[in-house]
Amino acid sequence: MSLDTxxxxxxxxxALDHASYFIARVHRAEFWSRDLPRYRDALSxxxxxxxxxxxxxxxxxxGAGLALFAAARRRAGWSNNRISLHLAWRGLIIIGLxxxxxxxxxxIPDTGVLSxxxxxxxxxxxGAAMFVWSMFPRLPTSLIAxxxxxxxxxxxxxxxxLAPGGRVDSLWLGMFLAPxxxxxAYVLYPLVPWFGVAGLxxxxxxxxxxxxxxxxxxxxxxxIGALAVFVTGRLAGTGDFHPWPDLNWITLLNVTKYPPxxxxxxxxxxxxxxxxxxxxxxxxxxxxxxxxxxVFGRAPLFFYLAHLYMFAGIGLxxxxxxxxxxxYPFWLLGLVMLYPACLAYGLFKAGRxxxxxxxxx
Numbered sequence: 001m002s003l004d005t006x007x008x009x010x011x012x013x014x015a016l017d018h019a020s021y022f023i024a025r026v027h028r029a030e031f032w033s034r035d036l037p038r039y040r041d042a043l044s045x046x047x048x049x050x051x052x053x054x055x056x057x058x059x060x061x062x063g064a065g066l067a068l069f070a071a072a073r074r075r076a077g078w079s080n081n082r083i084s085l086h087l088a089w090r091g092l093i094i095i096g097l098x099x100x101x102x103x104x105x106x107x108i109p110d111t112g113v114l115s116x117x118x119x120x121x122x123x124x125x126x127g128a129a130m131f132v133w134s135m136f137p138r139l140p141t142s143l144i145a146x147x148x149x150x151x152x153x154x155x156x157x158x159x160x161x162l163a164p165g166g167r168v169d170s171l172w173l174g175m176f177l178a179p180x181x182x183x184x185a186y187v188l189y190p191l192v193p194w195f196g197v198a199g200l201x202x203x204x205x206x207x208x209x210x211x212x213x214x215x216x217x218x219x220x221x222x223x224i225g226a227l228a229v230f231v232t233g234r235l236a237g238t239g240d241f242h243p244w245p246d247l248n249w250i251t252l253l254n255v256t257k258y259p260p261x262x263x264x265x266x267x268x269x270x271x272x273x274x275x276x277x278x279x280x281x282x283x284x285x286x287x288x289x290x291x292x293x294x295v296f297g298r299a300p301l302f303f304y305l306a307h308l309y310m311f312a313g314i315g316l317x318x319x320x321x322x323x324x325x326x327x328y329p330f331w332l333l334g335l336v337m338l339y340p341a342c343l344a345y346g347l348f349k350a351g352r353x354x355x356x357x358x359x360x361x
Contacts, residue, residue: 002279003061005286007300008293009275010057012335015307017051019331022109022311025321029188030257030264032159032241033166033180037254044324045250052257053275055122056268058300059194060276062126063133063201064208070137071209080137091131097305098123105308109315118185120175123304125189128175129198132191141206148199155193156262160241179258193259197269212280219277226270230263239263295339298346303338310334 021027028037028048039045070083078086103119136144155177163178174182176191207215233239239262240255255264279286286293296303314330315321322330 002276002283002286003064004294004297005290006057006276006279006293006297007061008295008297010054010272011296011300011303012293013051014054014058014304015311015335016047016331017054018308019311019314019327019334020047020324022308022315023318023322023330024324024327025109025315026324026327030255031166031180032178032256032259032261033163036242036251036256039250039254042250045254047324049253052255052264053268053271055189055194055257056197056260056265057272057276058122058126059129059197060201060204060269060272062130063198063203064205065201066130066133066198067202067205068209071206084134084137087134088131091127091129091134094123094127094130094301096127097301098127101305102308105305105312108309108312120185120187120189122189124175125191125194126198128191129195132195133198133202141203144199145203148196148203151192151196151199152260152262152265155190155196155259156239156241159259177259188258190259193265197260197265200269216277216280219273219280223270223273223277226266226273230266230270233266234263239266292339295343295346296335299342299349302345303342306341307334307338310337 017027026044026047030036037048039048066087069087073083073086074080098119098121102121102123103117106119106121107117159178162173163180166180168174168178168180168182168187171183171185171187174180174185174187174190177193179187179190204215207218230239234244234252234255237243241261242256245251253267255261255267257264260268279290282290311330311334314334318330
């Protein structure tokens with residue numbers, strides 16, 4: 001339940017970012033090739049900042065889920081080939097949903113109708129990482145960790161070299177490494193860095209499968225260590241595609257997400273590790289709020305696709321953008337409306353057998 005509770009929390013925060021896009025029509029992006037957004041006040045910055053922990057949390061939990069799934073299915077008698085095939089199909093289906101169901105939702109505010117586009121968003125990143133990792137079910141954990149860190153570090157080094165001046169002429173370069181307009185498409189979540197985050201999640205999941213108490217005990221130290229390195233690197237002006245321009249707390253925390261810089265991942269994964277360690281220690285004592293968050297966390301893909309269309313519909317119904325503060329009640333309203341649907345879908349999926357096609361969703 002603890003993983004579901006944490007996943008539910010980051011989903012609720014993610015919904016805040018997307019409610020801002022659809023309802024307030026405010027959505028900032030921190031690209032490596034552009035100046036970082038500037039914020040007039042704490043509310044506008046924090047509305048964006050608290051959602052930074054979502055994508056790293058999703059990829060970390062997805063990787064952990066791959067490891068826990070593989071361990072459970074091996075106990076049930078599945079072969080490595082069967083596990084790999086299941087996860088590969090699941091990854092491909094998630095990529096397909098990016099283009100068939102997610103992309104049309106993003107077009108609603110601009111056109112009022114559904115249209116398809118060559119947008120490579122978070123479902124592409126998650127599905128592609130799942131597909132590639134599915135090919136290596138027995139890779140040693142130490143090698144997975146080394147490969148994951150290499151992917152994260154190489155992104156910081158290679159993006160400015162391979163895309164000088166911020167230009168990404170090749171779709172393949174965009175899909176794998178450098179986000180932005182690329183070969184007629186638009187990429188936000190290139191594979192290489194997020195593949196690395198998912199790989200760290202696999203290491204975490206193997207630790208949880210082997211000794212949950214020990215893995216949970218290591219998370220706070222890992223989180224504090226990552227945050228200490230973040231602060232040191234930020235003060236030294238290293239680890240991000242943009243130097244720290246001013247001596248204030250907003251610019252200290254305003255880091256590059258597309259692609260995720262070292263500073264961005266140290267900050268977000270550091271906080272995610274602390275939060276996940278807290279929920280694992282808390283366990284069933286998370287209480288009423290934890291149980292409600294876990295309902296969202298047990299139906300992540302359903303929640304993700306449903307909330308896009310719900311907030312897009314709310315935005316269309318209102319007719320014009322709200323203020324940023326005026327968006328918050330509609331964000332909460334959307335969560336209340338989504339809760340019974342996620343509860344029903346989670347119960348339905350839990351009632352399917354391990355070989356059910358519904359398990360692919």
